[in-house]
Amino acid sequence: MANRLIKEKSPYLLQHAHNPVDWFPWGEEAFNNAKKEDKPIFLSIGYSTCHWCHVMEKESFEDLAVAKLMNNAFVSIKVDREERPDVDKTYMDACQMMTGSGGWPLSIIMTPDKKPFFCATYIPKSSNYNLLGMIQLIPQIKKIWKEDRKKALVISEEIVKNLKREKNKSQNQIDNSVLDKAYLSLAANFDDENGGFGHSPKFPSPLNMLFLLRHWKKTKDKKALHMVEKTLLKMGLGGIFDHIGFGFHRYSTDERWLVPHFEKMLYDQALIAIAYTEAFQATKKEFYKTVAQKIFAYAMRDMTSQRGVFYTAEDADSEGVEGKFYLWAEDEIRKNLSKKEADLFIKLYNVKKQGNTHESDFWQMNILHLDVPINKDGEKEVDAIRDKLFMLRDKRIKPQKDHKILTDWNGLMIASLAIASRVFDSKKYLKAAENSVSFFLGNLKKNNGKLLHTYYEDGPKIKPKLDDYAFFVWALLEMYETTFENRYLEHAVKLNEEMIRYFYDKKEGGLFFSTDDEEKVIVRHKDAADNVVPSGNSVALANLIRLSVITGKEKLKKIAIESIKMFSEDILKYPAEYIYFLTVFSSLIDDFYEITIAAKNKDDALQINKLLQDMFVPGKIVIFNDKNKLLEDNIRGKKLIKGKFTVYICDNTSCKEPITDIAELKKALSLDLQK
Numbered sequence: 001m002a003n004r005l006i007k008e009k010s011p012y013l014l015q016h017a018h019n020p021v022d023w024f025p026w027g028e029e030a031f032n033n034a035k036k037e038d039k040p041i042f043l044s045i046g047y048s049t050c051h052w053c054h055v056m057e058k059e060s061f062e063d064l065a066v067a068k069l070m071n072n073a074f075v076s077i078k079v080d081r082e083e084r085p086d087v088d089k090t091y092m093d094a095c096q097m098m099t100g101s102g103g104w105p106l107s108i109i110m111t112p113d114k115k116p117f118f119c120a121t122y123i124p125k126s127s128n129y130n131l132l133g134m135i136q137l138i139p140q141i142k143k144i145w146k147e148d149r150k151k152a153l154v155i156s157e158e159i160v161k162n163l164k165r166e167k168n169k170s171q172n173q174i175d176n177s178v179l180d181k182a183y184l185s186l187a188a189n190f191d192d193e194n195g196g197f198g199h200s201p202k203f204p205s206p207l208n209m210l211f212l213l214r215h216w217k218k219t220k221d222k223k224a225l226h227m228v229e230k231t232l233l234k235m236g237l238g239g240i241f242d243h244i245g246f247g248f249h250r251y252s253t254d255e256r257w258l259v260p261h262f263e264k265m266l267y268d269q270a271l272i273a274i275a276y277t278e279a280f281q282a283t284k285k286e287f288y289k290t291v292a293q294k295i296f297a298y299a300m301r302d303m304t305s306q307r308g309v310f311y312t313a314e315d316a317d318s319e320g321v322e323g324k325f326y327l328w329a330e331d332e333i334r335k336n337l338s339k340k341e342a343d344l345f346i347k348l349y350n351v352k353k354q355g356n357t358h359e360s361d362f363w364q365m366n367i368l369h370l371d372v373p374i375n376k377d378g379e380k381e382v383d384a385i386r387d388k389l390f391m392l393r394d395k396r397i398k399p400q401k402d403h404k405i406l407t408d409w410n411g412l413m414i415a416s417l418a419i420a421s422r423v424f425d426s427k428k429y430l431k432a433a434e435n436s437v438s439f440f441l442g443n444l445k446k447n448n449g450k451l452l453h454t455y456y457e458d459g460p461k462i463k464p465k466l467d468d469y470a471f472f473v474w475a476l477l478e479m480y481e482t483t484f485e486n487r488y489l490e491h492a493v494k495l496n497e498e499m500i501r502y503f504y505d506k507k508e509g510g511l512f513f514s515t516d517d518e519e520k521v522i523v524r525h526k527d528a529a530d531n532v533v534p535s536g537n538s539v540a541l542a543n544l545i546r547l548s549v550i551t552g553k554e555k556l557k558k559i560a561i562e563s564i565k566m567f568s569e570d571i572l573k574y575p576a577e578y579i580y581f582l583t584v585f586s587s588l589i590d591d592f593y594e595i596t597i598a599a600k601n602k603d604d605a606l607q608i609n610k611l612l613q614d615m616f617v618p619g620k621i622v623i624f625n626d627k628n629k630l631l632e633d634n635i636r637g638k639k640l641i642k643g644k645f646t647v648y649i650c651d652n653t654s655c656k657e658p659i660t661d662i663a664e665l666k667k668a669l670s671l672d673l674q675k
Contacts, residue, residue, distance in 0.1 A: 004029075005078060009456040011402045012048035012080040016057060020067035023078045026087060034075040034112035040145050040152075041114075042074035045081050045088050045106040048402040049263040049313040051322055052122045053105045058320075059125040060134045066125060069135070073142040074109070081106070082312060082406060083454055085465055086514045090521045094159050095119035109141055114522055115156035163523045166508075174568045174585065182575035182582050183215050187223065189576075194256050195231035201261070203251045204235060204268060207530055209275035211583045213282055214618050218586065225282070232279055235272075236291040239367035242326060243349065244390050247298035248272050250316075258369055259357050262316035262323040262399075267533050269299045270412035277420050282616040287373050292420060299413060300432050305405070308435030309455070310413045312406055315399035325399050327365035328389075336392050341385050348374065348382065405455035407444055407464070410436055411471030412533065418478035422613050430482060437479060440472065441491060450498065450515075466513050466536030469499035473543045484602050484609070484624040489550070493630055496547055499540065500559065509562030511537050528567040534580035537563060541581065545588040549621045552633025560589070592619035594650040596638045602626065604645055611662075611669065 004024055005017040016023055024030035034041050044061075046053035060066040070076055081088035081104065088106070094116045095102045102121065109118035118141065126133035144152055186208055189197045196202045209228050216224035235241060238257025240249050248268050249260035276292035279285070303311045318325040330353050334342045349368040350356050356366045374382050414433045421429035444452040451469060453462040476492035479485065503511040505526060513525035513536060528537035541560050548556035564585065571578045595612065599605040605624040612622060625635040638648045644660040649668065659665045 009404075010048075010080040010083050011400075011404060012046060012053075012083075013078055015048060016061060016078050019057065019061045020064055020071075021061050021076050022067075022071045023076050026077055026079050026084060030075055030077050031112055031114070037075065039073065039075050039112070040117075040141065041108075041110050041112060042070060042076045043079065043091060043106075043108040043110060043116075044076070045079045045091060045108070046104045047081050047313070048400065048404075049265070049315040050104050051261065051263065051316045052103075054315075054317055056105050056122055056124075060123070063125060066134050066138075069138040073138050073145075075112075080404075082402075082404060083462060085453075085467070086518070086525065087521050089513060089525050090163065090523060091116060091119075093163060093525075095121075097159055097162055111153065111156055115153075115160050117152040117156040117159070160522055172568050172572055174564065174571055174582075178572055178575050179215065179582055179586055182211065182579060183221075183224065185576040186212065186227070186579075190227050191255060192230070195227075195234035196252075196255070196257070198255075200255045201251050201253050202255055202257065203532065204240070204248060204272050205231075205532075206268075206271040206275040207534060207580045207583070210278065210618075211579045211586070213275075213278050213616070214583055214586050217282070217616060217618060228275075228279055229283070229285075232276060232288060232291070233373075236276075236287065237370040237373065239369040241291070241369075242298070243368045243370070244326075244386055244393055245298060245302065246294040247302070248295065253359075259359055259362070259367060260323075262326055264298075264303075264314040265532075266299070266303060266310050266312055266406075266409045267412055269295050269303070270409070270416040271533065273299075273416045274419060277416075277423050278616060278618070281423055281613070286376075289424065293424070296417065296420060296429060296432075300428075302401075304432070305403070307439050308432070309405050309439045310410050310436060312402040312404045312409060314401050318397050318399045321361075323362065323367075325393070325396055326367070327362060328368065329365055332392075333389070337385060337388060341388075344381070345385050345389075407440060407451055407453055407455075408467035408471045408533075410440065411468070411473075411475040414475035415471070415478045418475065418482045422482045422609070425610065425613075433475075433479060433482075437475065437488070450502070451495070463515055463518050464502070466499070466503050466511050466540065467533070469495055469503070470511075470536040470539040470543060473499065474539050477543060477546055481609075481622050484605055484626070486626070486628050486630075489628070489630060492543070493547060493551065496543055496556075503536075504559065505566075508566055509559075510566035511540055511563070526566075528563070528581050529570070529574075529577045530580040535578075537567065538578070538581040538584055542584040542588055545584070545592075546621055549592070549594050550623055550634060551630050564589075587619035588621075592621060593617060594621050594623070596623045596625055596635060596648040596650075598625040598635075598638055598640045598646040598648070600640070600643075600645070608645060608647060608665070611665065615669065 002017050003019060003022055005013045008014060008025055013025060079087050091106060091108045092102045095106060098119045105122055107120045107123055108116050110116040124131050124133045125135060127136050186197065197205055197208060212224045212228045215221060234257050240252045240257045240260040247264050250263045250265055250268060251261050253259045253261055273292045273295040276288045280288040299310065305311060316322045328351065330346060330351050333346060333351060337345065348370060351366045355362060355364040414436050417429045417433035420426060444455055451464045451472060453464050453468050473492050473495050476488045480488040502515045505512060510526050528535045530538055541563055544556045544560040571581065575582060597605045597608050599608065602624065609622060623631060623634060625638050640646050641658055641660050647659045647665055649656045659668055
């Protein structure tokens, strides 16, 4: 029999709709029931492509004995972390306070008024090693709730008190010294043999790459570029990259990038693609361009809906086995290829009869990986072989796809496609980005004008979060710089104004994660720490600076400066945790170029813009003077000279002589922007 989750739209919640656990979705019905029945709440937070979420479901939530205990002791709530990131942030913070770590599935036990007093991540059915099992845990919690509730309440009040502790605006200022401190932190943690940072598990960390590229550009420190190149090379060769269907898996379980955790996330594809695109811009090495193009090929083929928007993720598991869809036996390869093809492919991709990993789960199976990039002469032959194996693999049972549409993650992919479309001069990428933008502007802005966080056909209208606005404005600004279409700039300005209205803290500075009219889950979050995706405050900072330059509105820069003050104390203490915030600070506040193109028409301006994409200039802001009213404070006096195209280059607050000659422009770009 189905439980209450059957009426939900989230793929993750629907996965649990036939569990014997009497699940509630997050909402007043659950909290009222807990108060009425005087029971604590078991809150389980996860997402549809989470491997250990599947394991816990199979072991415990589908088990009649565990379900009976849970239904007797708790009111149980299921939350999709991607659908309700505000709930996830609150209880992940609580878990990290209680245990020093976190992850998914996130298991919280809390009072009926949402105050947590116990936290864990994955919990096995029965106790093993140092892990307390559900069978043993539930009776203990029930006993504490009945006989020693005061102890639980004291813990919960202390956690809530810490969660509510407000951060005040710092009087300390950040400067270039904090950039050096962040760089030294990354350098100290760099794996010089395998690339990447730290040991296992090893995440792609594309935000680190973006920071290091800018550090190299500014300081000419070759080690910074070396860290980027080593990491991107090893990742692109390793098993973390899907060499048959393309795209990156979420992380590597080992330090050599060989054995991945096989799920694929949309945000990873978007951000990793930006890192490879910028690496190509900086070095002109074709390998980086090829990997970026393969990421986009995967996203556009497998992660795009019929309406042109991007799905959220693909599972690690198929047929109940992690990675099964992606693994190869040598016999299968030989059976389906000619001897010449098989010998070549098996040698290149390190395929072994006995399997090429020591993981017992993958016994006699192979994870494809390369030792060196395939040379140009062999590319066509290898691509033809890959195509055959792709068609063969396509007949397998595929991992489940999370068809949820998230505004924030789509914003990242649109921005990534827009950047790549102008760097690689690709109309295909631009069209994909345009399709997604059109969908969002047409479907997720309803009568009240706000963006929505998620899109479902006839589904719940989940209120926007800061990331939705910040990431989507970023996407629109990249679209403007790629096309010089005023509609993108107009939407960016309008949405940025809404973002300030709904999220900005006028008292202390910085932006809250949720709107002021939304349910407050214990606390209204405001932070700028970057994780696998940049924080909303980091991206908003970039948008505010870009828009202040483009429109000439000084108030936007003031808001940006207040945000920097708000978070500066924590940034000074833990700079590497704010790596994208510092990336923005480095390229858009400390060192940027404002380039205004005056031309007879947009096509001429776009031709000039192409010259700017041949070089890596991360702090540049490009504007086309087409007499748009939004630009009037900026473009005053920046006109055509003698009817010829004219380029105005300003370095921070210092402007150079106008340029009206292509040769002169190339020289200026080479000498000034490439310095």
